[in-house]
Amino acid sequence: MAKPTPLSGFPEWLPDGRIVEQHVLDTLRHTFELHGFAGIETRAVEPLDQLLRKGETSKEVYLLSRLQDEDSAGRASSEKQLGLHFDLTVPFARYVLENAGKLAFPLRRYQIQKVWRGERPQEGRFREFIQADIDVVGAGELPYHFEVEAPLVMAEALGALAEIGLPPVRILVNNRKVAEGFYRGIGLDDVEGVLRQIDKLDKIGPDKVSELLVTECGATDDQAKACLALASVSGSDVGVIAEVRALAESHGAVTELLETGLGELEALIAAAAERAPGVVVADLKIARGLDYYTGSVYETVLVGHEQLGSVCSGGRYDTLASDGRNTYPGVGLSIGVSRLVSRLLSAELVQATRSVPSAVLVAVASEDQRAVSDAVATALRARDIPVEVAPSAAKFGKQIKYADRRRIPFVWFPGAAGEDGVVGPDQVKDIRSGEQVDADAGTWEPSAEDRWPRVVPTS
Amino acid sequence: MAKPTPLSGFPEWLPDGRIVEQHVLDTLRHTFELHGFAGIETRAVEPLDQLLRKGETSKEVYLLSRLQDEDSAGRASSEKQLGLHFDLTVPFARYVLENAGKLAFPLRRYQIQKVWRGERPQEGRFREFIQADIDVVGAGELPYHFEVEAPLVMAEALGALAEIGLPPVRILVNNRKVAEGFYRGIGLDDVEGVLRQIDKLDKIGPDKVSELLVTECGATDDQAKACLALASVSGSDVGVIAEVRALAESHGAVTELLETGLGELEALIAAAAERAPGVVVADLKIARGLDYYTGSVYETVLVGHEQLGSVCSGGRYDTLASDGRNTYPGVGLSIGVSRLVSRLLSAELVQATRSVPSAVLVAVASEDQRAVSDAVATALRARDIPVEVAPSAAKFGKQIKYADRRRIPFVWFPGAAGEDGVVGPDQVKDIRSGEQVDADAGTWEPSAEDRWPRVVPTS
Numbered sequence: 048m049a050k051p052t053p054l055s056g057f058p059e060w061l062p063d064g065r066i067v068e069q070h071v072l073d074t075l076r077h078t079f080e081l082h083g084f085a086g087i088e089t090r091a092v093e094p095l096d097q098l099l100r101k102g103e104t105s106k107e108v109y110l111l112s113r114l115q116d117e118d119s120a121g122r123a124s125s126e127k128q129l130g131l132h133f134d135l136t137v138p139f140a141r142y143v144l145e146n147a148g149k150l151a152f153p154l155r156r157y158q159i160q161k162v163w164r165g166e167r168p169q170e171g172r173f174r175e176f177i178q179a180d181i182d183v184v185g186a187g188e189l190p191y192h193f194e195v196e197a198p199l200v201m202a203e204a205l206g207a208l209a210e211i212g213l214p215p216v217r218i219l220v221n222n223r224k225v226a227e228g229f230y231r232g233i234g235l236d237d238v239e240g241v242l243r244q245i246d247k248l249d250k251i252g253p254d255k256v257s258e259l260l261v262t263e264c265g266a267t268d269d270q271a272k273a274c275l276a277l278a279s280v281s282g283s284d285v286g287v288i289a290e291v292r293a294l295a296e297s298h299g300a301v302t303e304l305l306e307t308g309l310g311e312l313e314a315l316i317a318a319a320a321e322r323a324p325g326v327v328v329a330d331l332k333i334a335r336g337l338d339y340y341t342g343s344v345y346e347t348v349l350v351g352h353e354q355l356g357s358v359c360s361g362g363r364y365d366t367l368a369s370d371g372r373n374t375y376p377g378v379g380l381s382i383g384v385s386r387l388v389s390r391l392l393s394a395e396l397v398q399a400t401r402s403v404p405s406a407v408l409v410a411v412a413s414e415d416q417r418a419v420s421d422a423v424a425t426a427l428r429a430r431d432i433p434v435e436v437a438p439s440a441a442k443f444g445k446q447i448k449y450a451d452r453r454r455i456p457f458v459w460f461p462g463a464a465g466e467d468g469v470v471g472p473d474q475v476k477d478i479r480s481g482e483q484v485d486a487d488a489g490t491w492e493p494s495a496e497d498r499w500p501r502v503v504p505t506s
Numbered sequence: 507m508a509k510p511t512p513l514s515g516f517p518e519w520l521p522d523g524r525i526v527e528q529h530v531l532d533t534l535r536h537t538f539e540l541h542g543f544a545g546i547e548t549r550a551v552e553p554l555d556q557l558l559r560k561g562e563t564s565k566e567v568y569l570l571s572r573l574q575d576e577d578s579a580g581r582a583s584s585e586k587q588l589g590l591h592f593d594l595t596v597p598f599a600r601y602v603l604e605n606a607g608k609l610a611f612p613l614r615r616y617q618i619q620k621v622w623r624g625e626r627p628q629e630g631r632f633r634e635f636i637q638a639d640i641d642v643v644g645a646g647e648l649p650y651h652f653e654v655e656a657p658l659v660m661a662e663a664l665g666a667l668a669e670i671g672l673p674p675v676r677i678l679v680n681n682r683k684v685a686e687g688f689y690r691g692i693g694l695d696d697v698e699g700v701l702r703q704i705d706k707l708d709k710i711g712p713d714k715v716s717e718l719l720v721t722e723c724g725a726t727d728d729q730a731k732a733c734l735a736l737a738s739v740s741g742s743d744v745g746v747i748a749e750v751r752a753l754a755e756s757h758g759a760v761t762e763l764l765e766t767g768l769g770e771l772e773a774l775i776a777a778a779a780e781r782a783p784g785v786v787v788a789d790l791k792i793a794r795g796l797d798y799y800t801g802s803v804y805e806t807v808l809v810g811h812e813q814l815g816s817v818c819s820g821g822r823y824d825t826l827a828s829d830g831r832n833t834y835p836g837v838g839l840s841i842g843v844s845r846l847v848s849r850l851l852s853a854e855l856v857q858a859t860r861s862v863p864s865a866v867l868v869a870v871a872s873e874d875q876r877a878v879s880d881a882v883a884t885a886l887r888a889r890d891i892p893v894e895v896a897p898s899a900a901k902f903g904k905q906i907k908y909a910d911r912r913r914i915p916f917v918w919f920p921g922a923a924g925e926d927g928v929v930g931p932d933q934v935k936d937i938r939s940g941e942q943v944d945a946d947a948g949t950w951e952p953s954a955e956d957r958w959p960r961v962v963p964t965s
Contacts, residue, residue, distance in 0.1 A: 050829055051556070051604045054586075057549035059601065061608055062615070065546050080958075081887045083864035083894030087524050090516035090634050091550070091620060095573075097510070107573075113624035114554075114567040114589070127513075130573070142518065145510045149520055151911050153897045155862070156521070161550060165572035175549050190898060192876060318877075322884070370509055403614070405542035417651060418777075425781070428540045435542030438612045439649060452610050499539075 056166060056174030058385055060392065063500075066399035068177075068388045070502040071208060072159060075179045075382065078204035079157035082196075084181050087156050089138040091163075095128040097141055107133050107164040131163040135180045135381065140368035143184060143375055152186035152375075153193070159384070173385055182379030184367055189376040191311055194343040194363050195318045201347070201359050201380050202323040212397040212504030213387070214349045218326055218359070219281075220315055221333035221344050224308025225291065226277070232300025233273050239338055240264040245278050246334040253278075273298050278332035284320060287329040288313045308342075315343060341365040345380055349390070358387050400501045401454035404433040406493045407475070408450040409459045411440040419461045423473065426488035427459075432498060434459075447478055456497050459486070515625060515633030517844055519851065522959075525858035527636075527847045529961040530667060531618060534638045534841065537663035538616035541655075543640050546615050548597040550622075554587040556600055566592050566623040590622040594639045594840065599827035602643060602834055611645035611834075612652070618843070632844055638663075641838030643826055648835040650770055653802040653822050654777045660806070660818050660839050661782040671856040671963030672846070673808045677785055677818070678740075679774055680792035680803050683767025684750065685736070691759025692732050698797055699723040704737050705793040712737075732757050737791035743779060746788045747772045767801075774802060800824040804839055808849070817846050860913035860959045863892040865952045866934070867909040868918045870899040878920045882932065885947035886918075891957060893918075909937055915956050918945070 053059070060068055076086070098108050109131040132138045135158045143150065159179045166172045181200060183193045198218050205216045226245075227238045235241055244259045253275050260271040273294075280290050288309050295301045312329060319327035335344040342363030349358060361380030368375045391397045407427060409420040417436070424434040435455075437446045443460070450458050458478055462471040475491060476483040492498075512518070519527055535545070557567050568590040591597045594617045602609065618638040625631045640659060642652045657677050664675045685704075686697045694700055703718045712734050719730040732753075739749050747768050754760045771788060778786030794803040801822030808817060820839030827834045850856045866886060868879040876895070883893040894914075896905045902919070909917050917937055921930040934950060935942040951957075 050606075051600050053604065054549065054551070054553075054588075057551065059548055060546075061605060062544040062546055065544070068547070069545060080863035081890070081892050083862055083892055085521040085524070085862045086528060087519075087521055088527070089518055090513065091622070092513070092516065092634070094510075094513075109570045110573055111568045111570065111590075111624075114569055129513075131570070141510050145512065146520060147509075151861070151908075155894065163550070165570075175551070185897075192873075193897075196895075322880070402610070403542055403544045404539035414651075421781070431540070433540050433542055435614065436655075438644075438652075449610075 063399040063402040084155045084157040092129040109165045157181045176385035179382040184377035202326045211502040219330035219346045222308040222312045228302040228305025232302045237264045242334040281330040283328045339364045403453045405435045407434045407457045409436045410446045411437045413440045423488045522858040522861040543614045543616040551588040557589045568624045616640045635844035638841040643836035661785045670961040678789035678805045681767040681771045687761040687764025691761045696723045701793040740789040742787045798823045862912045864894045866893045866916045868895045869905045870896045872899045882947045
């Protein structure tokens with residue numbers, strides 16, 4: 048068999064890259080659980096009609112078919128057409144409806160899974176990647192304070208990665224009610240259309256967006272200018288609120304909806320300034336493409352890596368799902384874990400201290416002494432020290448090389464019988480310093496730093 | 507939208523079922539890492555030609571297609587046909603070949619991922635499930651002692667689940683060299699064919715197998731009888747070895763290959779008797795369907811749930827993969843995690859102590875006091891205590907009910923101002939006992955048992 052080549056868009060890591068990814072996943076999960084979010088996992092597939100409820104994403108769906116669908120004529124029609132999920136929101140909405148009677152609301156859930164998008168392979172975008180989502184979903188109603196809490200949980204989760212070398216994050220927030228209230232206040236009723244154009248600001252610049260507002264959304268030059276003025280407002284303190292209000296007043300565009308939105312945005316900015324100083328910034332140009340957001344919207348950039356795009360996005364939606372009896376409003380954010388990990392690895396921001404879990408390699412003096420080495424390993428593992436035993440009774444120099452290649456810090460030598468037949472003490476060698484000392488497998492401990500592989504900033 | 511119904515074959519759990527599954531996954535991972543196995547994760551898809559290298563499984567593959575493959579004529583032919591992996595061995599073999607130059611051999615790896623099989627839905631078998639695999643793979647060679655180690659790691663991993671209520675496991679082992687040596691010794695050369703029939707013993711019984719050995723494999727009645735006699739041998743001590751040897755001698759069927767196999771099997775039984783007493787049983791009828799095993803083979807049953815089939819299987823293969831320059835022999839086992847978890851849940855063997863991570867619900871006296879409750883939550887989380895804040899400032903009785911429904915053990919009441927304006931101390935109530943005491947969020951600790959949800963045997 049010829050050497051296989053990677054599939055474009057399907058990232059995979061070598062073992063030490065996987066240690067980095069696993070550390071990121073563990074850190075996110077731990078933060079989510081500290082905040083009382085319960086983990087769920089949904090199947091990878093959904094019926095196609097569910098996946099296509101969001102029109103925009105239809106082109107990204109991978110469809111499934113069974114290789115040998117024996118009587119495809121009959122059965123294929125009775126079986127539902129399935130596709131791989133392209134996000135974790137659609138499956139979560141389905142899960143909520145399917146299990147509504149057995150779930151307790153408001154439901155705080157996190158979900159960390161792979162998703163798939165059938166992108167054209169040549170675009171170099173990920174076609175398989177991991178998302179980490181949190182959402183709080185209510186039955187019938189969901190108080191605003193969850194819109195303050197959700198991004199702060201993400202700020203804490205991403206902030207917990209700073210110690211391994213993740214750059215600081217900036218969470219950019221806006222509120223759909225502010226935008227809609229303002230647009231309607233100046234006489235623009237095609238709110239969706241205006242948002243869609245504003246969303247292009249970073250890509251095509253204000254001049255082109257202004258043009259599109261006129262040609263596509265029927266705005267006058269003055270209205271277009273007002274939209275751009277609103278989009279240019281940003282800041283991390285509540286002064287932003289006064290700035291928007293003043294702008295709206297100057298256009299005679301103060302509406303009740305705008306005031307509601309400003310009140311919400313102000314509460315978020317104020318809470319964030321206290322609980323995550325410097326992280327949350329109001330940015331009135333944040334539009335988010337998807338039309339189901341109804342309140343707060345969020346995007347997140349890595350400071351210094353802004354061109355990477357948003358690594359954590361989301362917002363408030365009044366209708367995650369609805370089954371006729373109940374409507375389920377929610378608020379949530381989704382971290383693009385693979386995008387984050389890929390950048391951490393490719394920019395060499397972080398590294399694992401070793402490529403295997405083992406803190407200790409137990410040397411083997413000869414194959415008929417392997418049981419002695421196995422017993423040492425068992426004794427160390429009983430005290431939660433990760434250990435492997437040398438694969439062969441090669442010369443000790445070669446066994447040390449085996450450890451060194453994997454950056455296993457310690458090599459253990461079981462005591463050998465001397466000329467007098469007396470078995471000497473075991474010894475353990477720190478192969479980084481070369482220091483070798485007597486040791487007892489029943490009591491010896493590595494330092495806390497050496498026990499498990501760690502992920503650290505690349506120095 | 508109508509209430510969705512579950513998809514047959516795609517299991518999903520409610521939040522407390524997921525706590526059980528997550529605990530099983532964490533326990534397996536921890537044991538694997540204690541033994542120095544490095545985690546890797548491969549993409550979910552492989553090129554179809556890779557997936558079809560094992561002929562038998564072709565009918566189980568799910569193929570992928572992109573919903574809107576704009577110019578399918580041109581591009582589809584240049585793009586490889588992709589399918590979802592149906593096990594973790596095929597992707598691992600590909601990963602080894604693809605990264606051989608960057609990996610250190612022998613490579614100890616674990617891999618815990620979902621796999622998919624395009625089974626006919628009406629069979630009620632899982633079409634999506636989680637496997638947890640360990641393998642040790644060498645470049646060019648792999649010493650026998652890894653065939654002893656691998657099942658003992660699995661015995662420890664599954665044994666670690668006994669404390670949550672997993673029944674004891676019995677690992678049934680055999681050795682292909684024994685079977686092949688014996689069959690050839692009695693003059694049967696269609697070794698694959700004989701193994702395939704012997705594999706059916708549990709399903710169709712000895713009489714039918716005997717018949718098939720005669721009609722399908724060209725065996726005489728005596729040869730068939732000898733094969734069945736071999737298959738009936740089992741036991742957990744090395745007496746088994748003598749029994750097989752005596753049987754072979756009585757048929758004049760002692761071959762060099764048989765002796766090699768018996769030596770290996772004896773080493774495994776002896777080591778297992780010492781390191782995992784009572785767990786490993788030699789069972790000469792274990793055949794394993796797949797033709798790539800060349801040494802030890804393993805199956806594992808849950809004692810008392812034998813009809814569930816094997817929950818952990820594997821073996822030694824001389825050629826996991828080959829790239830012309832190197833051949834990669836290996837040994838590994840795979841746990842069917844979903845099958846295990848499904849049984850734990852459906853037989854109500856285990857339960858989670860609560861359905862959410864939170865140990866504490868911080869009550870909210872009134873919405874304008876929410877910041878006080880948030881501050882308590884932050885103080886508790888700073889000491890790694892999982893906490894959530896009440897969703898609304900409802901009557902305290904209702905807030906306690908919120909905790910009770912999720913089995914959150916503690917409700918925290920921030921101190922309230924008395925008539926004199928002096929703020930009293932915070933209090934925490936154990937809602938199971940009703941006991942309520944003064945508490946300080948900077949120092950209070952739940953018991954170790956209450957801090958995180960646990961999985962315990964159903965009493």
